[in-house]
Amino acid sequence: MKKSKAYISLIGAACFLSGAFISKIADNKITVPVLQEAQKLIGINFTNAQLDSATSEMEDVREGYERIRKVPLPNNVAPALVFNPIPVGYSFEQERTPFEVARPAKVKLPKNRDELAFYSIPQLAELIRTKQISSEELTTFYLNRLKEYAPTLECVTTLTEELAMQQARQADKEIKAGKYKGMLHGIPFGVKDLLSTRKYKTTWGAMPYKDQVIDEDATVVQRLQDAGGVLVAKTTLGALAMGDVWYGGKTRSPWDINKGSSGSSAGSASAVAAGLLPYAIGTETLGSIVSPSTACGTTGLRPTFGRVSRYGAMALSWSMDKIGPIARSAEDCAIVFNAIYGPDGKDLSLYDAPFNYNQNINPKKLRVGYLKNDFARDYGFKENDQATLDALQKAGIEMVPVELPDLPVRDLTLTISVEGAAAFDELTRSGRDTLLVQQHKNAWPNTFRAARFVPAVEYLQAQRVRSLLVQQMQEKLKDVDVYISPSFASDNLVVTNLTGHPCVVVPNGFQKNGMPTTITFMGKLFGEAQLIAFAKFYQDLTNHEEQHPSLDFSVKK
Structure with a gap:
């Protein structure tokens, strides 16, 4: 079941809450019931045997999260992936011509x-x-x-x-x-x-x-x-x-x-x-x-x-x-x-x-x-x-x-939520997101927390669409x-x-x-x-x- 285990490892981020809850859950053992609850968030349904096979790998993945989090990542560090807006077969102009804007005639300093x-x-x-x-x-x-x-x-x-x-x-x-x-x-x-x-x-x-x-x-x-x-x-x-x-x-x-x-x-x-x-x-x-x-x-x-x-x-x-x-x-x-x-x-x-x-x-x-x-x-x-x-x-x-x-374009706006959650990961995990003026359901603090439950697989599928x-x-x-x-x-x-x-x-x-x-x-x-x-x-x-x-x-x- 190698494929299922790989898939499970990619959805691991969905198993964990953000902020103060992350460190608390990190001390707990990952079990089949934990993964059963996690997969409900994602809309998948693996068997208990498949989930059981994944538990030890998920423990390793979670430990990896903690090591990655120790690497300083200020906001100006971009991901290794770069979006390419250019369609297949498209080419832009190569010739360059001088930029021209006409000077206005007879401009005078106004009395007022x-x-x-x-x-x-x-x-x-x-x-x-x-x-x-x-x-x-x-x-x-x-x-x-x-x-x-x-x-x-x-x-x-x-x-x-x-x-x-x-x-x-x-x-x-x-x-x-x-x-x-x-x-x-x-x-x-x-x-x-x-x-x-x-x-x-x-x-x-x-x-x-x-x-x-x-x-x-x-x-x-x-x-x-x-x-x-x-x-x-x-x-x-x-x-x-x-x-x-x-x-x-x-x-x-x-x-x-x-x-x-x-x-x-x-x-x-x-x-x-x-x-x-x-x-x-x-x-x-x-x-x-x-x-x-x-x-x-x-x-x-x-x-x-x-x-x-x-x-x-x-x-x-x-x-x-x-x-x-x-x-x-x-x-x-x-x-x-x-x-x-x-x-x-x-x-x-x-x-x-x-x-x-x-x-x-x-x-x-x-x-x-x-x-x-x-x-x-x-x-x-x-x-x-x-x-x-x-x-x-x-x-x-x-x-x-x-x-x-x-195409379901509105669903693709999870791009902003996920990338924004990554850009402000430290803000969320530190709990300083409570300092933001806006704290309602659709404000950034909740959006960033919710985005942590979006699996990497689903983010990448959205980018394929x-x-x-x-x-x-x-x-x-x-x-x-x-x-x-x-x-x-x-x-x-x-x-x-x-x-x-x-x-x-x-x-x-x-x-x-x-x-x-x-x-x-x-x-x-x-x-x-x-x-x-x-x-x-x-x-x-x-x-x-x-x-x-x-x-x-x-x-x-």
Whole structure:
């Protein structure tokens, strides 16, 4: 019965509780009744003789668990397995073309300086390039707005004021000396506080880590600073990248501060929407750029998995985490993405694929699909989405219906639970998970504990189904370059986060309660250039991204 014993050994993790219970059970002998109870959790049924044959092996396996647990495994140590989003037969572009964004014409410093808060990156860049404003002046402007509004929005964990002023003054010196680096030079920005930064805390939004200092710059932070960017703030995230509740409160949408900004890139979206930052960096595992962008009315880019280095970023799911910008417009996202994408020699999941965004991309020549069945449903802001489709059709875009693969994709989200439980194994076993603010049934502490009962076999089977999903998605999208989805379409959100496809979420109106709505444009793997060009095409037809909240705050008690 060698096969049965091997199978039993792989399900051994399901026999043991987490936290304080693990050490207690580790002193107990593994018997047939113990394994009989364990297999009920998994839905298998071995005979007593088969279970009896496995007991001694399981004792050895459990002892192995204890030896493995003694090996220090900080969050930044990734598994030896790396997710590959590339389907069989797929190839990305090899040719590289220059990145091009047109400079805006005749940009003038506004008489009302508050209007600067909602200028685009190209507009701010042109003011700096033409020396109408210095980086130091612009940085001071945004720092003052952060000090005034961030406490109410609860969107910032740390202001990096001393660093920001140093970087701004350095940018001014470089520009004065004729060493202009491009559109991000001298422009302030913020990063989600799961990205490490030298000398400043990296709290992961969670009470157990609120005083944590990881004294190095994440690759994304370093690349933005190399481009001349000025880091002014670490923005909030729901604890350990879930939701908008963090150790210091609940991040709020500037459109209605009685409502949360959703998450987990809660602070990045809230601060950008309120004009406290021109742009900020967010991350997404399962909606953490799309959801807060919807709640706050920002434009967000979730790049292809394997595009942007996660070195220096908190790991939640090594096979699903992605980093991208949240900004005012799709083109702003393109400018930021151009600075941060590509291999760094540290994150082994990265691919060296070009990003050929330029003015030669003709959105009208792209093949466009839409999720017909999702748009056919009744939902509260359907008229906004229909207006988007109508505007595109009126502009000459022909759309064909597309469907997603028919696989149990929601069941595959155990990927996040299992990988997250591994990433925060020490937190769970130490019992410090009780320090997290959220302790309800669906919060991380319970999710991580429950994930310990998922057998390795079932996790790997889920990844095999995920491989089918990757391949079937390639077949579904073979005839389109871009497709459109309602932002609420959870199946699309789940599918494309599992397959690693990129998306741009853009504002497209408001609900009756005054909260913004968005629509999602999806692209092919590594097709960010075409995807962003299409999103820009839509934003050029409308002015939704130019709307901004009044910031006349009041909180209902």
